[in-house]
Amino acid sequence: MSVKITFITENKDKDNKNSRVLSYSETVPLLFALRDVGAFIYAPCGGAGTCGKCRVRAWGDLAPLTAEEVLHLTQKEIDDGIRLACKAVATGDAFVYVPQDAIFGGNIIMHCESREAWSTDNVSGTAKLGLAVDFGTTTVAARLYKLPSGELLGETERKNPQASYGADIISRITYASSNAQRGDNAPLTRALYDVTSDIIGSFNVALDDIFDIVAVGNTAMLHFYTELDPSGIARAPFKPQSLFGGYFGHAYIPRCVSSYVGADAIAAAVASGITDHRCALLCDIGTNCEILLWRDGRLHCCAAAAGPALEGAGISRGMTATGGAIDAAYVSDGKLHVHVIGGEEKENARGICGSGLIAVTSALLQMGIIDESGYMEKNFELAPDVFITPADIRALQLAKAAVRAGIDTLCDGINMDEIECFYIAGSFGSGLDIDSCVRIGLFPKELARHAKIIGNAALSGASMMLTAPHLREIAAHLADDAGYRELSTDDSFSRRFIERISFPHGN
Ligand code: FES
Structure with a gap:
């Protein structure tokens, strides 16, 4: 044939x-x-x-x-x-x-304007180049720095080509394990190498020009990057091959806490300034939501499997937060109004991203189109050929219940008023409307006034560890000393998860 x-x-x-x-x-x-x-x-x-x-x-x-x-x-x-x-x-x-x-892979979303100003010809003398990389499940983001001055030379972000093997980590580990293709030629590892080379190339430099690299990511992503077998992460007792904390090849990889609280979360903690408080909370929201509580001089953490709904996957007209996505909504004169990324008319909307899903759901709760149980009679049209379905609401309920139950479980026994700052990290968090998050029950209302959206804090933390290497020890200490709560076997988490599926009263 x-x-x-x-x-x-x-x-x-x-x-x-x-x-x-x-x-x-x-x-x-x-x-x-x-x-x-x-x-x-x-x-x-x-x-x-x-x-x-x-x-x-x-x-x-x-x-x-x-x-x-x-x-x-x-x-x-x-x-x-x-x-x-x-x-x-x-x-x-x-x-x-x-x-x-x-x-x-070949899609530069954003980069620094003044490329000529930092081409390698200009990085002469004692100055060297350093790269900070965050291997996110959805995107790979990087910054190029001049060392030791720490001058930012460029920044770029690409979609993670591994998304072709599934939106979430478990799908990708399952693919890697079932195809028994680990090692240098494994497609998931190759995809990360390709996107890294592509990013380095976009800065007009070569890998040999890079003097130092700090790479962060969730624990599974770092296994793919370092060609380790990630299969232990996906099955009980959820034991990774490595928690890192040192140089692997060219790259310094900060220490992870567990299979589901990775070096990205520790980097976010370093960047956020969470340790400046007596008590503070940090959520890095994604398919796997890492939740960190800093209290009495120690990190406590857990990871809630939110699934891909908050990133627009598994939603009938879901998409990532790119041009054409509905990313915000509000009610005025009893009508729903939506905002489309890129300033497009709603007629040109192509779908809805995670922050849009939260905002639209919040608005439909206000309008009484969705009730507290999550019941919605039929599809609701947001724009021509873009609608939200009862199944989409159900997917959001499961995702927000996982995140909220994770917060409740980790903060068990403490008064929410004790929390001085609530950091929301991750690229998904950047477009969030906090009031909508509270209305759907994603976050406790006591935290709303302390909320601080900090964007890709994992990349910021990697950058700080690149340009100020002494922070690597501080990060390692945070990770080593952290208390980890495994939610998949925690009965109180399961109970809270069920309780949080409904929307709060009084919308
Ligand atoms: S990847 Fe084809 S239907 Fe999901």
Whole structure:
């Protein structure tokens, strides 16, 4: 059997010069072939066929639509040749079109303007270059510094190409374990190397030009990066191969606390200034929400599995917080108004991101369209072809219940009024409306007035440890001395989780 797939990245003209061809000796799902060609697309469920996000336009010799595709695609999409890449199988001569902006890895989201000012030609004499990297589950962010002065030379952020293997860490570990492809050639490790090289290249420097690197991330991501086997992280007793705390290859990796409280959380603690208080709380919100309580000179921490809903995955029209996403909402004159990233008219909205989901849910609670149990009679349209469904509300309820129950469990026995500062870290947190978070019950209302959104504090902490190396010891001490509470086996967490699924009274 001969299967030939032509990949087109710019438009659907088959003669387009931006095309590439791969041949196979047997049938192959388009998602696998896209990975083979280095085109990592968003596939939050990792190819299980449950999220419906891996849409591509495909034509030619393809197996018939699967049940999952019929479930997730509208008739118009089917008529337009849209398929789910993980379920559509190429059987002969097939063509796939993927818009360039749907491919991870080659997409600079943001970078420093004055590239010439810091090219290596100008970094002469005793000055050296240093790189701080945060390997997030969704994005990989980096800053380039001149050392030892600590002058910031550039900053960039890319989507993590591993998202093509699933939105959450467990999907990716499962993929790595089931394919028994650990080590240098493992695709998940390679994806991190590729995105790192790409980032370094975008700064107009080479790896050899970098004198020092500080890399942070969750514990699993750091296992992928250092080619360690992450499988112990995904199964009881949740024991990682390493908690790091030293140089691994070129990079210094700060110490992690546990399988689910990583060096990123410790870096965020360093950057936030949490230790300046008598009592303070920090939440790094993502698919895995790391919660740190600083009290009486010691860190206490836990991790709540919020799932991908807060990042827009697993939501019918969910997307990341990029152009076209509804990211905020409010009620005025009894009507719902939405804000679209990029200042677009709501008619041009393409979907809804995590902060938008929280804001819209809060607004619909105010309007009485959703009740305290989370019941909503039918889909609610936010913009043409962008709606929120009862299942989306259910997914948000589960996510917010996990985070809130995690906070309640970690803060068990202390009065919330004791907490002097409530730091909200993570790129998801940047667009959050605190009042909406309180209205849906994500955060306790006592913390609202102390809330401080601090963005990507993990990257800031990595940067501080790069430019002021003595902080590495302080970070190591914080991690070594931290108390960790495992929530998956904690009965009080389970009870609180159930209690927190409903929305608070009095909306
Ligand atoms: S449906 Fe294809 S990756 Fe989720």
